[in-house]
Amino acid sequence: MSIGKGHHLHLIDGSGFIFRAFHALPPLTRKSDGLPVGAVSGFCNMLLKMVEGNTGDDAPTHLAVIFDHSSKTFRNDIYPQYKAQRPPLPEDLRPQIPLTREATRAFGLCCIEQEGWEADDLIATFAVQARDAGARVTIISSDKDLMQLVGGGVEMMDGMKNVRIGPEEVEAKFGVGPEKVVDVQALAGDSVDNVPGAPGIGIKTAALLINEYGDVETLLERAEEIKQPKRRQSLIENAEQIRISKQLVTLEQNVPVEVGIDAMEVQPLEAEKVLPFLAEMEFRTITNRVAEKLGADAPTIDDTPKGSTAGKEPDLPTMDHSAYEIVRDEAALQVWIDRAYERGYVSVDTETTGLDEMRAGLVGVCLAIDPGRACYVPLAHVNGTGDLLGGAERAEGQMDFDRALEMLRPMLEDASILKILQNAKYDLKIFANEGITLTPIDDTMLISYALNAGLHTHGMDALSERYLDHKPIPIKDLIGSGKKQITFDQVKIDEAAPYAAEDADITARLWTTLKPRLAAEHVTTVYETMERPLVPVLAQMERYGIKVNRDHLSRMSNSFAQKMAGLEDEIQKLAGRKFNVGSPKQLGEILFDEMGLEGGKKGKTGAYSTGADVLETLAAQGHDLPARVLDWRQLSKLKSTYTDALQEHIHPETGRVHTSYSIAGANTGRLASTDPNLQNIPVRTEEGRRIREAFIPEEGNTLVSLDYSQIELRILAHIADIPALKQAFRDGLDIHAMTASEMFDVPLDEMTPDVRRQAKAINFGVIYGISAFGLANNLRIPREDAKAFIDRYFERFPGIRQYMDETVAFAKEHKYVETLFGRRIHTPEIGAKGPRAGFANRAAINAPIQGTAADIIRRAMIRVPPAIEAAKLPGRMLLQVHDELLFEVPKDAANDLIETVRDVMENAASPAVHLDVPLTVDGGTGSNWAEAH
Template sequence: MPKTASKDPAKPAPNTAPKPVAAKPVASKAAAKGDHVFLVDGSSYIFRAYHALPPLNRKSDGLQVNAVLGFCNMLWKLLRDMPEDNRPTHLAIVFDKSEITFRNKLYPDYKAHRPPAPDDLIPQFALIREAVRAFDLPCLEQAGFEADDLIATYARQANERGASTTIVSSDKDLMQLVTDKVVMYDTMKDRRIGIPEVIEKFGVPPEKVVEVQALAGDSTDNVPGVPGIGIKTAAQLIIEYGDLDQLLFRATEIKQPKRREALLENAEKARISRQLVLLDDKVDLEVPLDDLAVHEPDSRRLIAFLKAMEFTTLTRRVADYAQIDPANVDADPGNKSGASVFSPLPPSDVTPAPGDAPTAGAAPPAKAKPTGARDDKNSNRKGTPAMLAEARGEAIRKIGFDRKAYQPIGNLDPLNALIARAHDTGYLAIEAMSESIDPMQAELSGLALAVAPNEACYVPLGHREAGSGAGLFDTGFAPGQIKTADALKALKPLLESAGIQKVGFNVKFTSVTLAQHGITLRNIDDAQLMSYALDAGRGSHALEQLAERWFGHAVVNYGGLVGSGKGKLTFDQVTIDKATEYAAESADVILRLWRVLKPRLVAERMTTVYETLERPLVSVLARMERRGISIDRQVLSRLSGDFAETAARVEAEIQEIAGEPVNVGSPKQIGDIIFGKMGLPGGSKTKTGAWSTTAQVLDDLAEQGHEFPKKILEWRQVSKLKSTYTDALPTYVNPQTHRVHTTYALAATTTGRLSSNEPNLQNIPVRTEDGRKIRRAFIATPGHKLVSADYSQIELRLLAEIADVPVLRQAFRDGLDIHAMTASEMFGVPIKDMPSEVRRRAKAINFGIIYGISAFGLANQLGIAREEASAYIKKYFERFPGIRAYMDETKDFCRRNGYVTTLFGRKCYYPDIKASNASVRAFNERAAINARLQGTAADIIRRAMIRVEDALAEKKLSAQMLLQVHDELIFEVPDDEVAATLPVVQKVMQDAPFPAVILSLPLQVDARAANNWDEAH
């Protein structure tokens, strides 16, 4: 139920005559097994459409009609654009009747505090009812009951007859009705809500939702609940005690004093709340279920209504379907006529306008059968989501690319026409083009836009003319461009509209770039992240590769466009005609990828992964990147000097050991000395014939006690710290913000871990003293502290959870030193006064097992014989047999399926796990074993990042999240808010898995505040 206003005012809009309660169809049809009943929560949808769509006024009289348009588009989608096997046989629109219901008699304050409906929405209520009648659909409302009660009753009756039911709504109050035969469908997000989605929302299955709501209450409807108990706590209590009655009966057993007292004092409120939220499915219906049978509407009447509302695009769709010339139908005289249209539906849900590429999977307008009609030839055809996705993909692939159709936009008139077109389709592909890869400092070269295949353009904004800048009055800009400020002013309402879908590719770059110009990109989708959610590990997610893979199309090569070497151009120096060809094609490819990949999310059950772990994180990371972090240049300068001295000293020692002049930076010279002159073992040559001197090779030799390779490693490490961090970091300071702004990549790893670039802040060594010194240069601004919140041994905890290792789980519960416990289990050494060397070995094994370490690797790491390391690993598996079983099961699963899954459903693909090459096969086996743990940990911190900003805002705290480094989050917090911020951050991070996954082993988060990153960590 909407949270912003009452569902319907008590009085109809002015100058509208009251209508009958229901418009009955021409004939009844008994609902039976195999039928599909659609029940639209009309009152709720009105408010969703109103708030989702931008204001839209009829030209003839200025009346706002955005909610009416959204409602009509939704009805057309249900009747004509649903897959053939998922169309309604029975359909009704159910409204609240603005009278007191039985709930108000039970609890007079029920819904007492809801604000009135917006003034410009009130006149639309009557028009929406008229729209329903124009579609010749039942328009239901019944005195004394809410729409939800009628829906519950119809759903029960349909179930009893063997029919399935779809409730068109996203209202949480209806989720109690979901079963294997009853689903909910959110048309605005094209999202199905079944049992798993209800569990994700409430932490309990649908049959327990009422119990949770009774405890948590609902401030929107003024349902009291139990003060201090939210959804999460309520779900935990119901899971533990079974139901509300048992919980209240055993409330004295609850250990937490505040929770126990709250339940005891508010038991009656909880019982009343349950009555308020429990839907009545025994309503004596005034309109029988059989009378909801779908039939063909009077097309001329519907066209007359749509013309009166001035919905030209939808009028054309209906006329095309009915094969009627709309010019031969007069507008309904009761409603006036004429204007532009906005459609909130995504491409897979919109019948294409003439000239558009046909939407794959949409019913052909001219040949479609009446909705609900049976097709004997295809009655056994299974129109599964997978088949639908395949069909849509095939349709898109058949549409060739026409680069000649791409046009530059050099003035506002065609730009405004394109904006109107985007309102018509309801979506827009967009990509910001710039001369820099740093979105914080990038100057906009232009914007690439697309609204349909081959209907793409480029809006150049900052291209420079060749040889410009010579004249006194020469601006340097090429002609035929709109001023950036004018173009963005025209585009801003569209880009910030929550009702228009903006589709990007690595859309975070565009989001940050536009944010620098005061535009907040809203309602985004990211085709790259869809590809990542579906195919992580199965290939590149670069636009060029995806265009080739999905469409067999080679895009314009960027390198060929800008050149290379000294003559390399920045994008703003590329001529506008060539830039248009490249940029518009990119937007076209992005839009096509979106239309191909979005149905796959549903078909392959990856929608939840994308919607909960990928898409919401884009805006979170965009804000983090814009905030940046302060560094102390003086600290870095001193460190750079120290590292230079160390490198010089080590280099002198290397020369002395070698006994000859050595270029320490030359791998060839180093290899010749180690394996040629010194004759050390283990040498192998690369394809070029040079000795291999990789870090692994040098590590192995150093572990054997050879001094020369050890010194080379030392020199390489200190030189890298100097060049990569102490020298480079100051060059990344933004001249406007005076802070360092890293860029995060979401689709860079197979497991869901983020990567950090330009600069990379995730690879600063934390276990070495030199690495910690670099972290000291990251500082809080005056009056603030840096807070580091870090998951403690999260992957080991997940290993204990997933592999079900009782000893490890109990050790974590008891707060034991996990490495000391492991050592005690393996070596029989008491935990108290355990030698540090013994604990170090156990720690190496603990973490090594997660990464599938071999006996050879463990031997090198601990400096012991391979036989001894092999015995350690064997004993480890004997003491913890569940771990071996977990590893074997994971490898077997991956061999069968090609992927492993995290606890949250992310798929990590390892197609080479069956490779004939033994080393490749072993690597993929180790990676698959680790992926379930690392991927789950990555999903958990993503969930925490998505939630923490709202949690801080709810507590009116001004802490800002700046960095994510694997299992750690860094915040900047005002000094006087540190004490209040720490527990909020810890709770969000610890509860991040809930309610999707309930861990038996609680997570632990360590959080500290200090003036710099090192001290806080």
């Protein structure tokens, strides 16, 4: 049924309502776990009123709730300051935002939001579509920006005050009719949204002028005629600003909407959808009211307080592999897509031919609607393994690959359907290969990471066994291992399906179990601001890769090989026999048994230790063999790990190297780079630094490197609250020299490099949870001297000792520590007996510092792509190395890029945290990474 005459469309301004409910209602938290739900409660009451109150002739036939999607819209391109001064979302409101979406869907209502558009633009578009089709439209909102839409069958209703707003009410407010509202707004401006308007002109004057001249354009053309000098001057001087203001306040009525108004037809309230949601929120009154209205039994609400970690496990149906469906045709797939739309969220998993997203092909897609309801959609399975002549033939019983993706695409890209994944970045990249942008997403791996970093790993198998008490089917059962390993497309569909669908099922179950704990354990903000938004950013960086000069690496490899051969000969001559220089065991025997050198220490395995420190000590005593071995080892390392291995990682089609970042690997919040690790490319030695020369920009471009200066020490100065350090950073002093001066009473202008070096080692030592032994080792000084240094340091900076003690005490009490941004790093080993106690204490001291630095650069990385786009720059972010970001940018835009990114990086802590020390960022450019750094 198409919308038209006799129909009545209600468009509810969801975002506006949430804010009003949040501020108007007293705070309310869910009894069982403290989750703030006041706004959700107010929102549900409003929805209920909508559903209940609309029974007469005036009842809507169609209804949709519209939400703002993100803050960035075309208006920011026109005017970057638009809504820029808005305070951040209150902490108590943030976790409620997704819940209001859920509430809308639970009430069986159409829930709409769309990337790049404000709710107002969507409302305008739908209102005009419905009006033009001959239907009546009521916009439920009190937002004055929507008043321009009133008239011709469109009216507004203030949902809270229950007041109708027609053309008369609009005129009473603006002094002009609805069609002139934008002109008045353009002149008057709006301080809340940062619309500039004409200074000195308010609504009254604006209305006067518009009534006289008709519209903004005519007014500006004839501005000279205005008698009042102030007004005339303001209009003439601010003409451009007024025109921009009009663009800002004018709602877009032609948004390319993803949902049609026909889909908004009102559905009857379904008890089985709405009651479980209300019960889960623990809204007793509303639950009972709705149950009564529907003639259904009200579900029992269990709101006994749950322990912070011992949340009651949801009752999940048992794993049943035979319940999984294999989807082989369009009709069957459509049923699952419809279910996803009905539910509003869906678990998704992909099966592919390999683990490297840049080379893997999509083999099948799994969907799970709820725990236990999952399917597998085979797409590219083959029979057998193929032969030398070409690929194997396509297996029977699969739907067309492209057709399936075209059917899935709208759902996968639909802003109103949440896609739940385990390790979302992987699937995001696989779908990106097919031109599909998966959004929005939730990631069970990252939910677990936000909750449990430090307690366990966050892979699916580990999470399933831990939280679902279920061991998933091992992939090896299907594809084998070692030489006989096959790829997933060669697995028979009937065998693949239970494994594949199970993964989506497990993901759905993990989400049900873990997601509610985010709010209960107060890490929703961590997840929402530093984990979830990072996924698409990293996916893009990884897919883009960095160009590497193969010839450069190849030449270095050859040169290293020659030098190594020479050293090997020399070493074996010195040893008096042939042996494997790469074998620490053989080397130890040569050095300490055969040559009888002093200092041989056996480790727990009974082998001599031949680490660099041992060899260096021997070399310093004048022994040539260990000195040669050190040289050999350096070359061996550079050759095998870098010049050789890196070449293998150059992608045949892109000519670039595509690393993969693990988001949930490091306990502290740091990223880790793998396959290849691009976070440990040599830089400390001259020889090694030449490897960085192989990392180059595309023709006409340059590499830009921006890195935080001393970020961890700055964070330490802030957290431990050390006035002298904070002041030194504010004054832009050499922090190590200043520390040395303070400790050793040497004036800054008499500082020697060696004294400064010692102070630097102490500064770093503090970050690591200093010990006399560690410092002595590092500086190669007697332990007593190291201890004296540390005592002196604590004496001069007493806050450091206090920070260390307090952090360990906090860890002992809570079994976790926290970064400034609320990231929790669990410290289960704290309080252990024996040598592990020291480890745990130092890790606890280090984690808030390292973790806060990691949080800051994560925040920067999330803000960089939109900032680059807002500045209309062509640059791309390529790599992250803990405190450094590397970019590729056309040469003529390099300076602008540095300016833009530096601003983002230096202000990345704001507004969540105000640091007492400035963050400073150094930038450089070059035709390779060595130059740029």
